[in-house]
Amino acid sequence: MLVKLNGDDNLAGGLTLEDALFAARALDQEGIDAIEVSGGTPASGDLAPVRQGISTREQEAYNLPMAYRIKEAVSCPVMVVGGLRSFEVIEGIVRRGEADYISMSRPFIREPELVRRWEKGDEARATCISCNGCFKPGLKEGQIYCVVNKIERENKGMSL
Numbered sequence: 001m002l003v004k005l006n007g008d009d010n011l012a013g014g015l016t017l018e019d020a021l022f023a024a025r026a027l028d029q030e031g032i033d034a035i036e037v038s039g040g041t042p043a044s045g046d047l048a049p050v051r052q053g054i055s056t057r058e059q060e061a062y063n064l065p066m067a068y069r070i071k072e073a074v075s076c077p078v079m080v081v082g083g084l085r086s087f088e089v090i091e092g093i094v095r096r097g098e099a100d101y102i103s104m105s106r107p108f109i110r111e112p113e114l115v116r117r118w119e120k121g122d123e124a125r126a127t128c129i130s131c132n133g134c135f136k137p138g139l140k141e142g143q144i145y146c147v148v149n150k151i152e153r154e155n156k157g158m159s160l
């Protein structure tokens with residue numbers, strides 16, 4: 001059993017990294033199998049959990065500093081989620097031991113085969129543009145899909 005934990009709410013008056021460290025240590029002592037570190041709330045503006053427009057390496061892995069602090073405080077594996085897009089960035093994080101595992105969400109909505117693609121040697125960055133368009137069908141149509149893929153498919157159909 002693992003827990004997804006906010007490293008910081010990124011909100012005035014919200015939970016801080018100190019609170020997260022307290023919770024992480026307690027969970028670790030109770031024998032949790034892993035902690036996945038996220039951060040922010042939908043009210044946290046630019047520091048929300050699902051940030052948009054991740055186009056540079058510097059914008060990737062935006063929860064890593066908190067995940068690393070938590071990793072230093074616990075003995076269970078720590079995972080980091082949020083903005084991971086490049087194989088190189090991910091490999092660096094794991095090799096340097098800054099996190100034990102990484103998680104991705106939106107990249108798999110656009111490219112369910114992403115890891116297989118990387119495994120086969122095509123290490124180009126995930127094609128997800130972090131637009132958050134995938135939330136809309138989830139809320140309105142009861143299913144989640146990549147709206148960019150849909151538009152591309154429709155445009156292809158029109159040009160045939």
Ligand SMILES: Cc1cc2nc3c(=O)[nH]c(=O)nc-3n(C[C@H](O)[C@H](O)[C@H](O)COP(=O)(O)O)c2cc1C
Pocket residue numbers: 004038049050051081082083084103104105106107134135138144
């Ligand atoms: C459509 C969608 C639904 C999500 N639902 C949840 C959720 O119910 N609970 C949660 O903790 N995070 C949820 N997330 C956040 C993701 O788990 C992840 O933390 C976030 O998208 C950042 O990772 P990414 O940059 O790889 O997408 C959702 C994300 C997306 C795109």
